[in-house]
Amino acid sequence: MVKKRRAVNSTSKISYLHQVVPIVVWIATGGLVAGLFYNRASQVAVFGIVQGRVFEVGTTCPGRIVSIPVALYQDVKEGQTVAVVNILRDDHSATEAQLRSQLETISAEIQHLAAQLVPTQEQILAEASRTETTRAENLRRFAADVDNARLQVLQLRAQIETDRMAAQALEPEISLTTKLVEANAIAAIELERLRLQHKALVTKIEENSALLEQAQQNLQAAQQRLDSFAAMTLEHPTVDHAVEVIRKQIAVQERLMDEVSAQLEGIRRQQAFEIKAPADGVVVQIAMDVGDTVDVNLPILKIAQAKPTDVIGYADEAIAGQIHQGMQVEVIRRGPPPAICQGQVVSVGPVIEQMPVQLWRNRNVPQWGRPFVVRTSGQMDLLVGERVGIKRL
Numbered sequence: 001m002v003k004k005r006r007a008v009n010s011t012s013k014i015s016y017l018h019q020v021v022p023i024v025v026w027i028a029t030g031g032l033v034a035g036l037f038y039n040r041a042s043q044v045a046v047f048g049i050v051q052g053r054v055f056e057v058g059t060t061c062p063g064r065i066v067s068i069p070v071a072l073y074q075d076v077k078e079g080q081t082v083a084v085v086n087i088l089r090d091d092h093s094a095t096e097a098q099l100r101s102q103l104e105t106i107s108a109e110i111q112h113l114a115a116q117l118v119p120t121q122e123q124i125l126a127e128a129s130r131t132e133t134t135r136a137e138n139l140r141r142f143a144a145d146v147d148n149a150r151l152q153v154l155q156l157r158a159q160i161e162t163d164r165m166a167a168q169a170l171e172p173e174i175s176l177t178t179k180l181v182e183a184n185a186i187a188a189i190e191l192e193r194l195r196l197q198h199k200a201l202v203t204k205i206e207e208n209s210a211l212l213e214q215a216q217q218n219l220q221a222a223q224q225r226l227d228s229f230a231a232m233t234l235e236h237p238t239v240d241h242a243v244e245v246i247r248k249q250i251a252v253q254e255r256l257m258d259e260v261s262a263q264l265e266g267i268r269r270q271q272a273f274e275i276k277a278p279a280d281g282v283v284v285q286i287a288m289d290v291g292d293t294v295d296v297n298l299p300i301l302k303i304a305q306a307k308p309t310d311v312i313g314y315a316d317e318a319i320a321g322q323i324h325q326g327m328q329v330e331v332i333r334r335g336p337p338p339a340i341c342q343g344q345v346v347s348v349g350p351v352i353e354q355m356p357v358q359l360w361r362n363r364n365v366p367q368w369g370r371p372f373v374v375r376t377s378g379q380m381d382l383l384v385g386e387r388v389g390i391k392r393l
Helices: 002-042 090-131 134-182 188-230 237-271
Strands: 046-051 054-057 063-067 081-087 272-276 281-286 301-305 310-315 328-333 339-348 368-376 387-392
Touching: 063 134, 081 301, 090 134, 090 237, 134 188, 134 237, 310 387, 328 368
Parallel strands: none
Antiparallel strands: 046 310, 046 387, 054 301, 063 081, 081 272, 281 301, 310 368, 328 339, 328 387, 339 368
């Protein structure tokens, strides 16, 4: 019995050792690796700053910013749209003035046709009551519904285009007034008035667009009713002739409205200029807002290079002569997370110069050193502006 207990205890001890020993070995290995890493990091004699190219993104011609579809610190890809600018051109202003005049003419003609259509419709209804059957009377009523619906569509389209131009004309005035208010040149109430006026126009455009959609649906429904009823309705050419003239004039105004709308859309497309990201990176600064007027060579935003590989180090005078092109080095980040990667010195500065404040041991005591550039293997994710250690192999 005693021998049996001893055998069980011996087996338990062996099983326990099999479980504990791997854990102890793993902990010891981790501690050894960490110790070696920090031992290497403690031997760093030179520090540097990760350098990456920062692209200033602007426009090649003056314009007004209408959209910035990226956010601060957002990752972007090369060729991605980062801003949309409306190009300011004198010929566009002249063309818009002409189109505005045409819209006013179309609106006046629409009102004239509407004034003619009402008495003509009354004449048709009076004549129909004497000479037409109920079916013919209904046909003309359906035709009148179509005409009224077409006029309503034209009126709404003319009003929407007029309001859009008015709202667009207010945007640069709002931008200028904003700057004047910030400079305390004028009272803020003037800016508020312009913003309220612009908001009212935008609201009116949205409401009229909804009404236009409904009016187009009404026109389609009225036309379908007319077409289906016309097949079984008698016509009276002598009465229809007067309305047919008005219908032809309405068709003319519809074509004119389509032409003006197409020209306005063409101008908007020519004005809209998309600015693309020059390289993969991160948006690190947005210098302007939507509605601002931007000039040539003024940055709209800045994009920092993604995954930088260059480090600028500074060797103090005691070891400045030991740095040479082609030297193999290690770039060390103490963390978190700690990391080490290989690199090579690709260029060395010819003179001793003042180090960046970030590398001073004492922020009140300037330090000097010889600059050199290390190009890493790219195996470590570096951040632009990050401080790292540099150790000679």
